Amino acid sequence: MTVAIKKVGVIGSGQMGNGIAHVAALAGFDVVLNDVSGDRLKSALATINGNLTRQVAKKAISENERKQALDRIASAESIDTLADCDLVIETAVEKEETKRKIFHDVCAVLKPEAIVATNSSSISITRLAASTDRPEKFIGIHxxxxxxxxELVELIRGIATDDTTFDTAKAFVAKLGKQVAVSEDFPAFIVNRILLPMINEAIYTLYEGVGNVEAIDAAMKLGAHHPMGPLELADFIGLDTCLSIMQVLHEGLADSKYRPCPLLVKYVEAGWLGRKSQRGFYDYRGDKPIPTR
Ligand SMILES: CC(=O)CC(=O)SCCNC(=O)CCNC(=O)[C@H](O)C(C)(C)COP(=O)(O)OP(=O)(O)OC[C@H]1O[C@@H](n2cnc3c(N)ncnc32)[C@H](O)[C@@H]1OP(=O)(O)O
Ligand SMILES: NC(=O)C1=CN([C@@H]2O[C@H](COP(=O)(O)OP(=O)(O)OC[C@H]3O[C@@H](n4cnc5c(N)ncnc54)[C@H](OP(=O)(O)O)[C@@H]3O)[C@@H](O)[C@H]2O)C=CC1
Known part of the structure; x- marks a missing residue:
């Protein structure tokens, strides 16, 4: 059994939040995009418009679809604006305390039957669900x-997630035109359990001087046909997010093979978070990215 989803709230308007708002609006859902920062909301709407315009140029969508999608997205700095949403997807920073506070605040205004989801990359869905007033209506939509x-979205049930919530989330993902992979609720789920140790190993390879940034990325792009090199991809994901995921793996699985590379820690401590801060394993402030090591 599924419940009807018409209005979707997205909490956090960073790179993931704007992407989720984009695909949900294009699929016909009314969207409320929420962030603590008004400037972030403005830049998220500009990014969504830019990406929709590129889709028009590529003839993937019509100009009318672009306009209708943009019209379906309302932006709001207050979490109260999410009160009448049928589904809320939290996609703020990968910090458990921030997410818990958001769930506390949003559950206080949501109708009891609304579904609450997190786009967390790694954190236990069961533990996040337990911090809400509705663990059975809570799910990971990653x-x-x-x-x-x-194309992919991972669905992760917490221990209490009921079948209606799971079926509704699955139908929602299908309506977005994406494929589902179901993951058990283990640290970092499937994609990041495999991908992040590979990225962390690439950073160790740099740290130990086996190769420089350019050599490591070229090796994996040309030698293993990856669309992006692992260091380029780390910058794209965000080095703060990469570090948080490695910490969840390290703590959650208690195995030293997940130890975050000290160089990753150093970059995050420097505020060199990758593309979003203009500097990471590459410096993005000029015309073209320049390796920083
Ligand atoms: C951390 C987590 O929790 C989980 C994760 O997400 S891990 C990260 C997973 N992602 C990856 O591994 C991405 C690896 N990189 C790639 O697949 C490719 O480099 C890429 C898809 C990003 C770009 O591909 P490309 O061939 O170099 O560029 P391009 O041809 O311009 O773009 C391909 C498509 O992506 C879209 N696209 C590219 N960058 C985009 C962006 N930043 N935002 C929105 N759409 C984008 C383009 O519009 C284009 O769409 P169409 O196919 O509909 O035309
Ligand atoms: N980056 C990736 O490749 C992927 C990330 N994810 C997950 O998605 C989530 C978001 O990641 P991403 O979009 O990359 O991160 P970003 O840093 O790009 O964006 C996070 C956004 O959340 C905002 N924010 C922080 N606190 C709150 C709050 N209390 N209420 C509302 N908004 C808030 C931030 O605002 P401000 O900057 O002002 O603090 C920022 O705009 C994380 O959980 C991450 O693990 C999932 C899949 C892939």
Missing amino acids: FMNPVPAM
Whole structure:
């Protein structure tokens, strides 16, 4: 059994939030995009418009579809604006305390039957669900970056997630035109359990001087046909997010093979978070990215 979803709230308007709002609006859902920062909301709407315009140029959608999708997205700095949403997807920073606070605030205004989801990359769905007033209506809906281009969404049930919530989330993902992979609720789920140790190993390879940034990325692009090199991809994901995921793996599985590379820690401590801060394993402030090591 599924419940009808008409209005979707998206909390956090960073790179994932704007992508989720984009694909949900294009699929015909009314969307409320929420963020603590008004400037972030403005730049998210500009990014969505830019990505929709590129889709028009590529003839993937019509000009009318672009306009209708944009009209379906309302932006709001207050969480109260999400009160009449049928589904809320939290996609703020990968910090458990921030997410818990958001769930506390949003559940206080939502109708009791609304479904609450997280786009967390790694954190236990069962533990996040237990911090809400509705663990049975809580689920992990984990999109991949960039959301408009990636086909996959992972669905992760917490221990209490009921069948209606799971079936409704599955139907929602299908309406977005994406494929589902179901993952058990283990640290970092499937994609990041495999991908992030590979990225962390690439950073160790750099740290130990086996190769420089350019050599490591070229090796994996040309030698293993990856669309992006692992360091380029780390910058794209965000080095803060990469570190948080490695910490969840390290703590959650208690195995030293998941130890975050000290160089990753150093970059995050420097505020070099990758593309979003203009500097990471590459410096993006000039015309073209320049390796920083
Ligand atoms: C951390 C987590 O929790 C989970 C994760 O997401 S892990 C990260 C997973 N993502 C990846 O591994 C991405 C790896 N990279 C790629 O697949 C490719 O480099 C890429 C899809 C990003 C770009 O591909 P490309 O061939 O170089 O570029 P391009 O041809 O311009 O774009 C391909 C498509 O992506 C879209 N796209 C590219 N960048 C985009 C962006 N930043 N935002 C939205 N759409 C984007 C383009 O519009 C294009 O769409 P169409 O196919 O509909 O025309
Ligand atoms: N990056 C990736 O490749 C992927 C990330 N994810 C997950 O998605 C989530 C978001 O990641 P991403 O979009 O990359 O991160 P970003 O840093 O790009 O965006 C996070 C956004 O959330 C905002 N925010 C912070 N606190 C709150 C709050 N209390 N209420 C509302 N908004 C808030 C931030 O605002 P401000 O900057 O002002 O603090 C920022 O705009 C994380 O859980 C991440 O693990 C999932 C799949 C892929």
